[in-house]
Amino acid sequence: MKVYFIISLLLAIISTSPLRAQKRSLLAHSFVPDMQKGTVIQFLENLNTHSGVVIEYASNSIEGTRTVTLDGSESSVGAVLQKVLQGQHARLMEKNKKLILVKSASLIDTDALVPFYTFYGFVRAANSREPMAGATIIDPITRRGIATNPYGFFSITLPEGRHRIEISHVGYTPEALDVVLKKNTRAEITLDLHQETLVMQPVIVPSGNLLMKTSGNRIDHRKGENYNYLLGENDPLRNTYLLPGVQHIPSSFSGLFVRGGGPEENLFLMDGNLVYNPTHMLGALSIINQTSVKSMQLFKSDFPSKYSGAISSVIDIHTKDGNMEKWQGEANAGTLSGSFTIEGPVVKDHTAIMASFRHSWKSPILTTFNKGLDPNFYDAHFKVTQLINKNNKLMASFYSGRDILSKTISNTENLNKWGNLIGSLSWNKVISSRSFINTSINMSRYHNLGAYKYTLFEEDNDDDEDNDIELESGSVGTFTSTAQYNIKSQAEIFLNHKTKLNAGIELGHTIIKPFETKFSEEIDDNEDNYHTFEPLPFDELSAYGEAEMRIGSKFFIRPGLHVSAYRFKNYEHLSFQPRIFASYKLATHHQIFSSFSRMTQYLHLVTNPYLNTNADIWVPSTSKLLPEQSDSYNLGYRFDHSGGWKFSVEGYWKELRNVTNYVEGKSYFVNDENWEQNVSSGKGWAYGTEWTIQKSGGKLSFLATYTLAWSWRQFEGINEGAKFPYKYDRRHSLNAGIGYQINKRIDCSALWSFSTGDVFSMPDYLYPDFDNTRQITNPADLLKDYRFVYHYSKYNQYRTSPYHRLDAAINYRTNSSKNNQFLVTAGVYNIYGSPDQYIYEMKGTLKSKSMISENSFASFGMTPYLSVTYKF
Amino acid sequence: MKTSSLNNNSKLPAIPSAWIVLILILITISCTDKPLYPLPxxxxxxxxxxxxxxxxxxxxxxxxxxAGGGNNIxxxxxxxxxxxxxxxxxxxxxxxxxxxxxxxxxxxxxxxxxxxxxxxxxxxxxxxxxxxxxxxxxxxxxQAFSVTHVSTDESSFMGREVLRFSFNISDPAQEKNYYLFEAIKQLVKVAHYFYWQGVKYDYDTQAGKDLFEQLEDEDEEVTLITDTIPTHQFLRLGLFATDPGSDNKTIGNMDSSFNRIFMTDTLFNGQSYPTSFAIATNLFTSATPEQKGIILVSVKSVxxxxxxxxxxxxxxxxxxxxxxxxxxxxxxxxxxxxxxxxxxxxxxxxxxxxxxxx
The missing domain is CATH 2.60.40 (Immunoglobulin-like)
Structure with missing residues (x-):
């Protein structure tokens, strides 16, 4: 708390000091001229006579006979002089309490003399007062603009005078405000939802012609709903799968692979709180309920300094506060689950709540087209928002989710049980017209149990499996849990119209609870039966500082530094993570941008190699298992046309250090003392290019992304120390989506995704069993017919068949009143039943032939779906 | 201002053909991966x-x-x-x-x-x-190393009858040593034979046995000789790691039996280190002649x-x-x-x- 008060005090001192006014104190004197039109000399004499400020000048230093017309908004000495001296080769100095005007070789800058004031406040959605993140506020005349932060707050410094401010947000009717700035001015701006533009808006929100301040992608979760349906479930996270460089790998932890990084290298934040596993059904569906999302942003190359803890990507999601004006909600029944959301004011304009709940069910459609699939999950989300006053807001949110998934593949029964429990208490405060701070206390807990039962059969060349004799069976299970608690403060300080500072501090405590690999005859799904080891706690203290600086009208730079101190038992680590982003406007619609980011991650996720089992374990960094780090270099070009076309291309190079892998063959954690010996660390590289073309607006929308990428790993002791392709080294990836609005009620869409296959290892030789060559036999060995050893020459030397999938959907909206509307969605997922996983197995015994079998699986086969949503 | 300032009548900007060519080139040069699963x-x-x-x-x-070639193993x-x-x-x-x-x-x-x-x-x-x-x-x-203070005792481990084999390893100090313990049963062939008139006869055949009985009936001096001949066939005996310093933790469950016990001198370099392991006794004796043999217990530096x-x-x-x-x-x-x-x-x-x- 002491830290917070010190920071607040510093912020108050910095932000409340009228820096520009102090520097030009004489210019800030109030003054309204006697005339609106006159010569330069006449205005200077009027100023000398009536303003109380003395201005000295030589008549030959200026064009005194030029006629100047004021617009009546000028109310200070500086504002008047700015207009009067516009276009003059002159320079103004303040000395001895006088203003001295001298001749100069260069023209007076357009805003050199006029005082600046801050125009600040919140942008909210009409009828709900929901703060809007990412709304743009632009003064087209001065070309100054800014976007609201995740809490809807904005602060823009403009010169004194009249301004026509344009406020816009994708999907909402733009607003224009006439503002006369004579002092710092606060505004509460509301935007109406534009009914005619409910669909066919861009998934990836374009920055327009504004100079880019980040290359992170802001996702409009509502407008991408054409492409983000999974069996009728509107999953906002699926919008990120359309981005180049982002892979969705079903049946994997989190399902998200970004620029050659592993699934554990993504930081998923919900209202600033870390979510360890943000997916259901082994990555098929996210925990995010579309109706509760306010904003979503993905960073994969350029990381603002406030982020750390993951070396590949950051997904930052903020949920709604709840409707402060009226009660509303939504109920949905689909093929996979049912859900409802309700939000409304407990006390109008003061207290609002939002609650949503979703639970899976086995619909006849699902079980008909996906035999053996038995999804069982739920989400519960509750949030309460309290407006204390116009400058202070409290928010408390709570989330609970759980999954139970069982599948049988290739004689192997798999069981996974995992869940998240998340809570946070957050306080927003507008400290002054130019500073804003958010402080939060967060808790995130995660547990995961993964087990499988194997059965080994005596093989022969007979394809009839009923004739196979069971030789051996058993079960292997792993249980782990993780909990993190943190407190953090993040501040934004708008120094002037060209510079903004971001700073923050965070203190976190993480406990990895015991983990065990349990061997038993049958699957044990009782977490209490797993042996408890000593917990592994670690602490992290981090701070960051960053400056957003606009240099001229064409160049923007954002340097920053994130510093973190880590401690686990006797091991301490200090990490300096420099960040820099820069953009340059080549022309009105053309920009280039570049960035460098160093990221550090203290948690390692060791992926268990078992088949189809989410038995992944988080472990902390130690002196033997150093923190993971990445250095990302990025260069890109973007074309953004106001007619709705957008094109971008980026090239990147990423270096990874201390990435983890199970030591070959040491995939069990059988005790707590030597777990580090089961994990090895190495390095990696990822590089490639990403292309995006998007067209939005009008009846037809189109999105296509293409990625050409390479990803490598290198571990001592694996592949004889030589580098090898990363498992998900998919060379080409292509997404093509098209949407068409037939009329006001009906729209349709189709999405086709393609990617090159994954790499995998398989043995290329087999040779006799070592004991066999000495005629040593083991009477207890049930696997006598398997007394040989496989040998492989290289790691990940083969590639599976490519992956591709076609989805189509159609939406129908009743043209009911705004308070009662039905949305019916019908579609087909995976139209031609393409697999999303290939598994290769080696078969053969001493009595039979050595054969390779290829099995392909689809998380969901060709599945038609129907979903009905009622909005009230 | 309620109307959009966006211009919906914009023309599609032409993507230069050079970009298309470049994309095609990039696709082509990167498609050099091996065919799906070529065999050696x-x-x-x-x-x-x-x-x-x-x-x-x-x-x-x-x-x-x-592997996977379709040939018989x-x-x-x-x-x-x-x-x-x-x-x-x-x-x-x-x-x-x-x-x-x-x-x-x-x-x-x-x-x-x-x-x-x-x-x-x-x-x-x-x-x-x-x-x-x-x-x-x-x-x-x-290099050579010695094992001293060898002792055995019969006990049980995890409900199984075992022979606990205890000993001290005198570890050479100059280098890192890698030890493994194993126990195998060397099968023996028990041969019976006799000599008569300078000719050796196999008693284990019916003809030989008949001749021997005939000679005994005739009070001939003939002696039956029994010989144990080790074969090149062995049975592996299950071992239990009773020393927590063993390296078997990474192999499997420490409560189960192993074929070998692994240990390095990390904890006792250059010292005399007392340790032990247990041998399952279920194969120590056999009723069938084919599985009779001699128990060989080895402590090896490898x-x-x-x-x-x-x-x-x-x-x-x-x-x-x-x-x-x-x-x-x-x-x-x-x-x-x-x-x-x-x-x-x-x-x-x-x-x-x-x-x-x-």
Whole structure:
């Protein structure tokens, strides 16, 4: 708390000091001229006579006979002089309490003399007062603009005078405000939802012609709903799968692979709180309920300094506060689950709540087209928002989710049980017209149990499996849990119209609870039966500082530094993570941008190699298992046309250090003392290019992304120390989506995704069993017919068949009143039943032939779906 | 202002054809991956050898099989290789295939030489074959070490009857040592025979037995001789790791039995270290003559590559069938241009007699 008060005090001192006014104190004197039109000399004499400020000048230093017309908004000495001296080769100095005007070789800058004031406040959605993140506020005349932060707050410094401010947000009717700035001015701006533009808006929100301040992608979760349906479930996270460089790998932890990084290298934040596993059904569906999302942003190359803890990507999601004006909600029944959301004011304009709940069910459609699939999950989300006053807001949110998934593949029964429990208490405060701070206390807990039962059969060349004799069976299970608690403060300080500072501090405590690999005859799904080891706690203290600086009208730079101190038992680590982003406007619609980011991650996720089992374990960094780090270099070009076309291309190079892998063959954690010996660390590289073309607006929308990428790993002791392709080294990836609005009620869409296959290892030789060559036999060995050893020459030397999938959907909206509307969605997922996983197995015994079998699986086969949503 | 300022009548900007060409070029040059799953065309020599100080040279040589090639899993003896072993500070020995009946059932051809392996000595193996190429390997035989304070006692472990084998290892200080413990039962053949008129007769045949009884009835002086002949066949005995300092934790559950116990001198370099392991006694005795034998308990110091190979080999056998083949722990080999392991050891061995060998 002491830290917070010190920071607040510093912020108050910095932000409340009228820096520009102090520097030009004489210019800030109030003054309204006697005339609106006159010569330069006449205005200077009027100023000398009536303003109380003395201005000295030589008549030959200026064009005194030029006629100047004021617009009546000028109310200070500086504002008047700015207009009067516009276009003059002159320079103004303040000395001895006088203003001295001298001749100069260069023209007076357009805003050199006029005082600046801050125009600040919140942008909210009409009828709900929901703060809007990412709304743009632009003064087209001065070309100054800014976007609201995740809490809807904005602060823009403009010169004194009249301004026509344009406020816009994708999907909402733009607003224009006439503002006369004579002092710092606060505004509460509301935007109406534009009914005619409910669909066919861009998934990836374009920055327009504004100079880019980040290359992170802001996702409009509502407008991408054409492409983000999974069996009728509107999953906002699926919008990120359309981005180049982002892979969705079903049946994997989190399902998200970004620029050659592993699934554990993504930081998923919900209202600033870390979510360890943000997916259901082994990555098929996210925990995010579309109706509760306010904003979503993905960073994969350029990381603002406030982020750390993951070396590949950051997904930052903020949920709604709840409707402060009226009660509303939504109920949905689909093929996979049912859900409802309700939000409304407990006390109008003061207290609002939002609650949503979703639970899976086995619909006849699902079980008909996906035999053996038995999804069982739920989400519960509750949030309460309290407006204390116009400058202070409290928010408390709570989330609970759980999954139970069982599948049988290739004689192997798999069981996974995992869940998240998340809570946070957050306080927003507008400290002054130019500073804003958010402080939060967060808790995130995660547990995961993964087990499988194997059965080994005596093989022969007979394809009839009923004739196979069971030789051996058993079960292997792993249980782990993780909990993190943190407190953090993040501040934004708008120094002037060209510079903004971001700073923050965070203190976190993480406990990895015991983990065990349990061997038993049958699957044990009782977490209490797993042996408890000593917990592994670690602490992290981090701070960051960053400056957003606009240099001229064409160049923007954002340097920053994130510093973190880590401690686990006797091991301490200090990490300096420099960040820099820069953009340059080549022309009105053309920009280039570049960035460098160093990221550090203290948690390692060791992926268990078992088949189809989410038995992944988080472990902390130690002196033997150093923190993971990445250095990302990025260069890109973007074309953004106001007619709705957008094109971008980026090239990147990423270096990874201390990435983890199970030591070959040491995939069990059988005790707590030597777990580090089961994990090895190495390095990696990822590089490639990403292309995006998007067209939005009008009846037809189109999105296509293409990625050409390479990803490598290198571990001592694996592949004889030589580098090898990363498992998900998919060379080409292509997404093509098209949407068409037939009329006001009906729209349709189709999405086709393609990617090159994954790499995998398989043995290329087999040779006799070592004991066999000495005629040593083991009477207890049930696997006598398997007394040989496989040998492989290289790691990940083969590639599976490519992956591709076609989805189509159609939406129908009743043209009911705004308070009662039905949305019916019908579609087909995976139209031609393409697999999303290939598994290769080696078969053969001493009595039979050595054969390779290829099995392909689809998380969901060709599945038609129907979903009905009622909005009230 | 309620109307949008966006211009919906914009023309599609032309993507320069150069970009399309560039994309096509990039796609083309990157499509150089191997075809889906090509198999190797030729097999390799396989050598799975252990050079034990004090023993004569025995090198099993066979050929690999191509995995997934559709061929029957049946290994062939490679009797036509040129196999030689050169000794550090000594000469080069040519090994010859040994066709004695004891090696008939092996999956590999056995190349032997009567020369005794020396401790703390380096060896280089070369095996040449016109079809499989030339495979080479080198190894250093560990130096001698002693085991003292040996004692045994019968007890139980995890509900099973075991023989606890306790001893002290006198660890040499100059280098890192790798130890493994194992117990096998060498099957013996009990032969009965007698001599009459200078001719040896086999009593274990019906004719011989009839002759012996006839001679006894005729009060002829004839003596039945019993001889125990060790075979080249062995049974592996299950071991339990009773020392928590063993390296078996990474292989499997410590409550289960292992084929070998692994231990390094990390905790006791240069010292006399007391340790133990337990041997399952279920095979110590046998009612059937075919499974009678002598218990051989070994405490070995082995070369590092051999230690790693056998440890991974144990893990491989433990995991086989429980996970996909490509997730198994493949043993690390040291044969150049071939497959397998050339290992070395210094062995301390004890013989225990439990079977009635009469």
């Amino acid at each position: 065309q030729e097999n390799k020599l396989v050598i799975l050898a252990e050079l034990t100080a004090g023993d004569s040279i025995q090198i099993p040589v066979t050929a690999s099989l191509i 049946s290994f062939e003896k490679v009797n036509d290789a040129r196999v030689s072993l050169s000794e550090q500070g000594g000469g080069n020995m040519q090994l010859l295939p040994n066709n004695s009946p004891g090696f008939t059932n092996l999956p590999s051809a056995m190349y032997t030489h009567p020369h005794k392996i020396k401790p703390n000595t380096g060896y280089v193996l070369t095996a040449e074959h016109p079809l499989y190429g030339t495979a080479t390997a080198s190894v250093l035989v560990p 070369s590092k590559e051999f230690y790693d190979y056998l440890q991974q080999y144990e893990k491989y056998k433990n995991d086989f069938g429980k996970m996909p083949v490509n997730q198994l722990s493949f043993p690390t080999e040291n044969i150049q241009n071939g497959i397998g392991i050339l290992g070395a050891s210094f062995r301390n061995e004890w013989k225990l007699y439990y079977d009635d060998l009469e």
